[in-house]
Amino acid sequence: MAHPMTMKNGQPFDRASLESLMKRRLFYTPSFDIYGGVSGLYDYGPPGCALTTNIVDIWRKHFVLKENMLEVDCTILTPYEVLKTSGHVDKFADWMCKDPKTGEIFRADHLVEEVLESRLKGNKEARGQKAEEEKEDPKKKKKKVKSIAIVKLDDAVVQEYEEILAKIDNYNGEELGLLMKKYDIKNPATSGELLPPVSFNLMFQTSIGPSSNLPGYLRPETAQGQFLNFQKLLEFNQQSMPFASASIGKSFRNEISPRSGLLRVREFLMAEIEHFVDPEGGKKHPRFDEVKDVELELLNREVQLAGKTQVETTKIGKAVETSLVDNETLGYFLARIQLFLERIGVDKSKIRFRQHMANEMAHYATDCWDAELLTSYGWIECVGCADRSAYDLSVHMKKTGAPLVVREPRKVPLQIEEWQVDIEKKKFGPKFKKDGKTVEAAIEALSQELREKLSLDLEKEGKITIDVPGVGDGKVEVPNDLITIEKRTRVENVREYTPNVIEPSFGIGRIVYALCEHNYWTRAEDEARGVLSFPPTVAPTKVLIVPLSSHSDFKPFVRTLSDKLQDIGVSSRVDDSGASIGKRYSRNDELGTPLGITIDFQSVKDNTFTLRDRDTTRQVRASVDEICKAISNLVNGTEQWADVAARLPAFEGQEVD
Incomplete structure (x- = not known):
């Protein structure tokens, strides 16, 4: 279901244009495309890989380095017994319903959400159309109102729909089935009747070894490997508590009906933290004071259960003090998640934290907040932050007898x-x-x-x-x-005690896509070409080197600039094609390249170059050392373009098509 959004310059957001750009410029492409593709599987191309790598690099610096976390890389293949013990075999499931005539399968909660939102949208459009008709031509009123009466809803029904949507994640399978029956929800394509929802386990099953007598799964999360290594990590940390482990790697979920591009896939990159904390003393965090004044948009479970979606802007210190957020450690990570998302370029006005309701809570969680990002698909969970209590360590200890405790x-x-x-x-x-x-x-x-x-x-x-x-x-x-x-x-x-665990879990692919939506826009003078305004720190390529022409005099300067940028760890590309300077820059604006260096005949004379800013298209001119210093500062985040433009001479260049 599309949600109306505007771009940073106020123009309406066009999802089709962005997704076309991302596929055309090879940010991603459907896997096995020449064989017809497989739903929910995608390959990342060069800019998609670079963007993901840069986000993960900042994640490591923001969390692993800042918090002295212990990073591990655990195996993807997981024996049946491990996931049986953790509860995933029995409880890691979604509700699906099937059209018996076509064989088409839907995820029940998504179907209810999609149909009700579609009806609300149709109702809104119908009422708007009716108002326009009455205003413009009263004589045609009766005829046209009749044509749109099909989608008109009573105010009471509209309120019912909105209340259901506000708590859609809280319904179990039986309740979803009753909603489908009550509101006559069928196959949207054929209007065919659907069977009642049934539970579907989301894990990919496999077998380990040639005899197939050791059943296993592809892991649905990276967490279990961290829990199983707890005793070794505690020993590595010299028995000191609290501490956190971290893991970045692929996880797998056999999604019922993946239909939202990169947002709902079957193989995805996760970055997860398991912060082990003493349950006594209220789960305090020694650095909570550093973040207590960070403001978050909070949507608590009581508001949702009342059928509403209003958020409350709250300092995290106040949220913990009033027990809206259960404890300091959980609150600390919510604030740090917000700061990370802002750091990589997510639009702050499109971030909210939604608390899980009872029925949607994972089997291991006692409290959970999702960092949701607003996209054209609606509010999408991109980071989950759960208090897993002592669940995982306790069940694995009970099953194996291993002392997963602190003494x-x-x-x-x-x-x-x-x-x-x-x-x-x-x-x-x-x-x-x-x-x-x-x-x-x-x-x-x-x-x-x-x-x-x-x-x-x-x-x-x-x-x-x-x-x-x-x-x-x-x-x-x-x-x-x-x-x-x-x-x-x-x-x-x-x-002797079993630690509790606070777990921030990041879906990197979802963050990548939301980041692209939040930073996509088009220039008023050239709406056919998009611009991706990634911050220099995460941009796939930082600098475009543009020789004015293919003249041989420019070649040594191309080499010198490339080498100097490599020496300071900055990625660059050279575009020496026959296209105009303007077109070459425009092509790379689509890739999110924030900076451009032009080599012209003045460069040959005095070894100065122009540096162009992607978003403003303004340019400055300076020596190679000044240019490289400015680029380094911009990429490291120690300067903004306004700082560079204030200290280096402006250049009125010839950026023309």
């Missing part, structure tokens, strides 16, 4: 009064024979409350009776010559 000396020893059980092992074995271990395990598992009660039974009756499923009739008597239950004081010098 640290207590500053003050802890004295604990508790009921302790002693078993007379020499007599216990002969008494219960083969059931001995089962009975012993049942005794060890007794709660403190039950131990206290049984101690009285032991003193009064000389025996206790406990429940032991699978042994005899399920009840076992233990006489007082085999067992002692006493209250004693135990001193605990070491604290």
Whole structure:
């Protein structure tokens, strides 16, 4: 469903033009195109690869380096047992519905959303058309209103639709089926009836090894490898808490009906952080004060459940203080996510943080906020930030027995009064024979409350009776010559706990696409050619070198400039084609190249060059060293074009077609 958007110069946004540009200039292309392609799979071309690499590089600097994170690269192939234990085999699913006649399959929540939004749009257009007709020609009113009455909705129905859309992510399969029935939602293409929604697991299944007896999956997230390596990472970090691991790599989800270009794909690049934190003390963060005044647009779950989508601009410090955001560490990462998105060039006015409602929360999460970016497809989740509590470490520890815990000396020893059980092992074995271990395990598992009660039974009756499923009739008597239950004081010098985890998870491909939409525009004088205004730090190519002509005098200068830019780590391209200077710059504006150097006959005389800014098309002229210094500062983000234009002489050039 298209959402009306405007470009940075106020013109209406044209998604078709941008996507045409991105395919034509090879930012991306459908995979296996000459074989007809496969839905939801795309290849990135040179500018797409460079843009992605630059974003990931800034991500590493912003998070991994800034926070001293421990980066790991874990395997994509994952055994069945791991994902069964983590809950993904049973719960990592979406709801799909099928057209029994055509065989077409839809993702249920997306279908409901698409149909209701389409009806709302039609209703809005119909009302607008009616108003225009009444204003322009009252005589034609009856005839034309009749033609548009089909899409006209009552105000009450409009409100119902808007409330459903506000909480669309909170419906389960049964509820989606009821909505489809109530609002007569069918196959949009054929109007055919659809079967009720059924659960579909999103993981790609495979087998590991030639005998196929070790089932596995392609990982749906990079997180599990980080959890399984927790004990080794803790040891690498010298047992110091808190700490964070990070991973960048491909993940795979077998999307039901990928239809939104790069936004919904089956293979994608993720950058995930697992921040391990002590659950005691409110999950404080030592650097929270640095970000407490960062303002975020927050859409909380109560507002959504009320059928509304109004955001509230809130400083993250206030949001944590009022418990809107659960804890400091979660809040810290929400603020850092916002700062990262702004740093790479995402439009700040098109960022919001939406809190998950109960039904849409992942099985492992206790709280979760999505950083959503506004695109022509609507608000799209690009970063999830979840409090996974101790879920993952706990389930893997329970399954394997591995000590995925933190053990640290207590500053003050802890004295604990508790009921302790002693078993007379020499007599216990002969008494219960083969059931001995089962009975012993049942005794060890007794709660403190039950131990206290049984101690009285032991003193009064000389025996206790406990429940032991699978042994005899399920009840076992233990006489007082085999067992002692006493209250004693135990001193605990070491604290053992399972850390909680705060997880920011970035969908890099979605961020790339949203960034392109936010930075795409066309010049008033040349609407046929687009401009991608990427910040120099993330632009695929930083500099275009443009010799005025193919004259041999210019060739040494091309080589010198290329070498100097390489020496300072700046990527450049040379365009010495026969096209005019204006056309050559225009072609590279489409690629988002922020800077251009022109070599002309004055360069031959005095070794000066012009430097052009992509967005303003203004130029300055200076020596090669001054030009390279300006480029380096612009690419590193230490200067803006206005700073360069203020200190270097302006040049009125000949940028003509």
